[in-house]
Amino acid sequence: MKDQSTLPQYQLFIHPKDLWELKKDIWDDDPVPAVLRVNQKRLDIDLAYRGSHIRDFKKKSYHITFYSPKTFRRAKEIHLNAEYKDPSMMRNKLSLDFFAELGTLSPKANFVSLQINGKYEGVYLELESVDEYFLAKRNLADGAVFYAVDDDANFSLVSDLERDTKTSLELGYEKKTGTKEDDFYLQDMIYKINTVPKSEFKGEIVKHLDADKYLRWLAGVVFTSNYDGFVHNYALYRNHETGLFEVIPWDYDATWGRDIHGDRMDADYVRIQGFNTLTARLLDEPYFRKAYKQLLEETLQTRFTIEHMKPKVMSLYEQIRPFVAKDPYKKDEIDRFDREPDVICEYIKERSAFISSELKQWNI
Template identity: 25%
Template structure:
């Protein structure tokens, strides 16, 4: 027994650490031979089903076109309503829950097919953590209705691939959704980026202490209730984005803790933005999770996720850990940005938050290139990604057909408008098969461009590009 233990310890450094990361891939682990028993519909599906009962209330959150960043509220001026939620899975009786809900998203609030925020509560209207489909219990969930993404795959594909290489990416599960017993199509139930044991297991602050772990999001200021004062904001390095404190909130929030986060985040960013690295200032490596910054860059560039590093951009730091990015929202990736088309060539994140400075360090840039090369041989291999897409489509089966019948107008270009389609009209597909073909081809071309040009990132760390700069 002891010799075997010694052998294991000797071989441990040779084990690929990526293989140790566990990820539940619904299409691989859930049988398509199961049947979900519904007591209100006769659809035949193997997928879990969520039925939302609003008790006749209007769901708030629709965008108000005349006022940017403003959304409809109820007659009583509330931004969310209480709804009953039933979760059906297999032959079991439904899981009965209550939640406060509203429409969610930015431009997606104007889509015909809506997405929802679900905030579960108990009978006393207090937050209640609920486990969902094998995902750890939490009170806050996103019910994403892919609509502009005609493939229905972008967030599922990107989140799961990222979850294999990064310590955390939001877990996701496909479900079919009814609202007041009316079929609304195929949805993706997603974890929100929040502090909890099953998500970001951050250290809680001690009583009467201002020192705290934290989560911040950089996004459009008009979407925020308040912005966080920090180095990137007051130096306009993050413009036009601003930072919002996502944790601590509610009972764990204090003004003193917000000020601590502002100071800590400012210190971190100030260190990163110091110049020049060439004089040996590598202190930033002790403050950030360098590999996580590599992986965040790689997955978002492979998916040509234009918003990353500017909007919907999350970072967290545990009191005992380092600043780390978390992926979120790939709905607009792979040339699915509504207003503009983006070719498969070029970079998006080189001018993103932090990366505009990190790439000026030769060590960081070389490490990023090495990491990209490793991932493209294995986890992000083109053949593997294509097979992943095919297997997911096969798994979803008739749920795709039902969704596309419910939302058949999305393929009818005679109904083209600027809210529910890509601009211009010729960028839109005519059917689902074309959407999958478009997705695959763009990913393949994007991957090939990166394969052939990843070494050009070294130009950003060459002294000729930044030798004239100095800290102000």
């Protein structure tokens, strides 16, 4: 097993008054000032809790915005995820890396060891923020980024939350970066997805969407079984040079055979056709359906296999195990953590068999 030098050491220092303010109301998004030390480098930051239901967990997740200097490692903000409900703590990173292998834009994710005011807080997953810095680090064209913040980001004219026609086509999205004009292009795409006749859809959708990238993202959702991934847990990037939207995955801990509660999820729980309106219209077109089927078949043979994935799982397991064994929120469940590589591999085997069986029934 690797030694403890394999994880970066992050040290947070928060004045007791500010720490009290932070803990007073976990639902308050207003940040408090703090200091982050990484490799002896001092960074003045703003610190807040992050997430929705995860704020109730004993082990909190954090949103860090750099204040002085304004950026660190070419980023203006990062997320520190506790991965509290995932007994492996690996699923989020495993998923985001898998998306990248499929050719989808995907945030970087790396494990760190966190201390707060000298107290060890355990293993955290540092997640890259999807914003203009995310684009610049990849030498991508300037563009807009919209976060899907709730289930109304369903590519439909009907609200999943209100069960009624949407009052705005931007419902479900929060713009991270971009122009007012980009708001119009998002609304225009959603409107066209829902109103263009079938005879015109194939020619129209490629004016708004990078369809190949979308199908790769869809494959990633289906292989990892992120049930919420079709209407949530993603960001949209509109490339200002091409004018096309791409989908970027986000928050993928409830995957690889476990749900948002950390409970086992059946390998056939998430259907391969997906759930949202855009996916339904794309797969209704023989051209896109064939391309999607070929992508699934190729991935089943190359990437979504025990031979390909198990070494990645074991590498992550060995990297973080010494830290999980001391994590104050996880050390009592170390036996469960030790069994998780087998749980993930069992899921891959069962999910692969399910997808293969489903594809045999597709007549294309």
